[in-house]
Each structure stands twice: as structure tokens, then as C-alpha cells.
Amino acid sequence: MALTPDTPNDAFLREVDDNLRRDQMELFAKRYAKWLIAAVVVFLIAAGAYLFWQNQQQKKASQQSEELMAIYDQIGSGQGEQARKRLEPLKTVGNDMVRTLARLADAAVALDSADRNAALANYRAVADDKGAPDAYRNLALVRSTAIEFDQxxxxxxxxxxxxxxxxxxxxxxxxxxxxxxxxxxxxxxxxxxxxxxxxxxxxxxxxxxxxxxxxxxxxxxxxxxxxxxxxxxxxxxxxxQQAAPPQPAAPAPQTAPAGTQQ
CATH class of the missing domain: 1.25.40 (Serine Threonine Protein Phosphatase 5, Tetratricopeptide repeat)
Structure with a gap:
């Protein structure tokens, strides 16, 4: 609740002060309104761009993972050389895990094909990659050392x-x-x-x-x-453990027939 001015002079000073504050706010609004609006617009654009980029990265990572699984199936079916060609672009992607697994897979196929130099190059790349998980870097370090032990x-x-x-x-x-x-x-x-x-x-x-x-x-x-x-x-x-019978697979969840109520 506002205090009652003691004298007419106090009331006059209060009114002048209020008017001055109002004028300052209006001047600030006129002078900087465009900049404030522009800043808000830039922020919204940047936030939208980041969310779009993040969504695209997630989609890309999902596609790369699916491609990697398909390549693993190809390797398992004995098509190692064809699989290596598909692995090549994945060895330089930004996703640390996909890049690491692609290099390790290429190294394994190369070693199986007696391509010692290619296997060694892949293991070295993983061991030196600071973005790769430590467990895989250590694996690559051991494997590369074993390959070139005699040298x-x-x-x-x-x-x-x-x-x-x-x-x-x-x-x-x-x-x-x-x-x-x-x-x-x-x-x-x-x-x-x-x-x-x-x-x-x-x-x-x-x-x-x-x-x-x-x-x-x-x-x-x-x-x-x-x-x-x-x-x-x-x-x-x-x-x-090896002699134990395999555990039966869990039954698939049953779905209600169409048109029925749960």
C-alpha cells in the first residue's frame, strides 16, 4: 500500500519521479525493442535448429546401427570381402560406437583373410581413438601387440x-x-x-x-x-553350463482379437 505524502512538495516529487521512470521505460522500449525481438527470434531459430539436428543425428545413428547389423549377418554367412566394402564408410562416422565396431569387424575379417596389415591398421585406429570406449581400445591394443609381437x-x-x-x-x-x-x-x-x-x-x-x-x-x-x-x-x-538344456523362450504376449474389449 502506497504511503500518504506528508507535504504537497513530497507529492510533487513523487509524481515527477514516477513520470521520469515511465519515460525511461518508454525510451528503452523504443530504442531496444527491435533488438530484443531479434534476439528472441534468433534464440528460437537456434533452439529449433538444434532440436532438428539432434533428431537427424538420432535417425542417422539408428540407420548406421541397422547397417552394421546387416553387415554382421553378411560376415556370418561367409561374405567377408563384400562386407568389408560396406564397412569402409562406417569406419569414419561421427558415432563413436558405430565407428569402433566397424573397425573391429573389418580387422577381424582382414585377419581371417590373412591381410595382416589391414587388421593391424584397424586395431591401431581403435587403440588410438580417444572417442572409443576404453574396453574396445584395450582389446585393440592387445590384438595389435599380438599381431606385431615379433617385430x-x-x-x-x-x-x-x-x-x-x-x-x-x-x-x-x-x-x-x-x-x-x-x-x-x-x-x-x-x-x-x-x-x-x-x-x-x-x-x-x-x-x-x-x-x-x-x-x-x-x-x-x-x-x-x-x-x-x-x-x-x-x-x-x-x-x-555347457551341458545344461537351453532355457525355453518366453511366450510372446497375446493380443486381444480385433473388436474385443479388455
Whole structure:
């Protein structure tokens, strides 16, 4: 509620102040109205363009994923060389996952066709791609190192795979085997044996890698037999899983006949 002016002079000053404020607002509106309207229009256009772009990107990613799945089917049917031609444009798309999977698929087909250089180039591209998921970059690093192992210095192998050669790492078994072989090339037999023993005792490692590590560690003079009971249990579990009958597929949801009410 407005205060009652104490004197006529106060009322006059209040009126002058109100008129001045009103004049300033009108002047501001006249001077900047066009700019404000233009700014709003630009904002709306930019927002609309972004939403359109986002929608187009989603459509493009969906189309690329469908194309990739079709290529996988083609590879599975033995048409690897034809599939590689379709993979080529997908290897440079902006979608990180599609690009990565296309390169890995091309590398696998190239390796199957004894095209070592093409496979190596694809694995290197994935390993060096900072946009690719770490799991795939690590896979590519291990595979590329395995391909060019004989051309690398042992110290290069050890240094390259050092981040992965740690118990508990998903790639410990694969990276550890390559690192241990590099140690052998350096003449570090005992160190290689201990690393194979570590692989043998790693419960997260594949059964075949652990079994192989037990044998190699033994030939190098390192006893890894403590892992044998656990290996036997793991082998039994794998056999039971393979022997188990497949689970029946879930029944498809039934739809009501046309014209009926639920």
C-alpha cells in the first residue's frame, strides 16, 4: 500500500519521479525493442535448429546401427570381402560406437583373410581413438601387440601393455601372456614364470589361459599347482553350463482379437 505524502512538495516529487521512470521505460522500449525481438527470434531459430539436428543425428545413428547389423549377418554367412566394402564408410562416422565396431569387424575379417596389415591398421585406429570406449581400445591394443609381437622390441611390449598387466584387469590374462613372453625374450625366466603363476591364480581369467599358465610356469621352474583345485572347480562349472538344456523362450504376449474389449 502506497504511503500518504506528508507535504504537497513530497507529492510533487513523487509524481515527477514516477513520470521520469515511465519515460525511461518508454525510451528503452523504443530504442531496444527491435533488438530484443531479434534476439528472441534468433534464440528460437537456434533452439529449433538444434532440436532438428539432434533428431537427424538420432535417425542417422539408428540407420548406421541397422547397417552394421546387416553387415554382421553378411560376415556370418561367409561374405567377408563384400562386407568389408560396406564397412569402409562406417569406419569414419561421427558415432563413436558405430565407428569402433566397424573397425573391429573389418580387422577381424582382414585377419581371417590373412591381410595382416589391414587388421593391424584397424586395431591401431581403435587403440588410438580417444572417442572409443576404453574396453574396445584395450582389446585393440592387445590384438595389435599380438599381431606385431615379433617385430617389436621386448621392452616395447612390456611398456605398452603395462597398464593391463595387473591382476583383476579384464585383459590381464592376454596382456600378461604377451608380457611374459617378452620377459623370456629378455632372458628374465624367473620373472616370466612368476607372471604365468599370477595368471594361473587369477579367478577372473579364462579357463584355457589359466590351464596353459600352470603348465608354462611349471616348465619355467615356478610352482603354480596351488591353482589346480580351483581350476578343476572352474572346469566342472563350465562343463555343467555347457551341458545344461537351453532355457525355453518366453511366450510372446497375446493380443486381444480385433473388436474385443479388455
Amino acid at each position: 617389436l622390441q621386448p621392452a616395447q611390449v612390456v611398456s605398452r601393455l603395462a597398464p593391463l598387466t595387473k591382476p583383476g584387469n579384464p585383459w590381464f590374462a592376454s596382456a600378461g601372456e604377451l608380457t611374459a613372453m617378452a620377459y623370456l625374450k629378455q632372458g628374465q625366466t624367473e620373472r616370466a614364470g612368476r607372471l604365468f603363476a599370477s595368471i594361473a591364480s587369477d579367478k577372473a581369467a579364462p579357463l584355457t589361459a589359466r590351464s596353459r599358465a600352470v603348465q608354462i610356469a611349471g616348465t619355467l621352474g615356478v610352482d603354480a599347482s596351488a591353482a589346480l583345485p580351483d581350476l578343476a572347480a572352474q572346469a566342472t562349472a563350465v562343463q555343467a
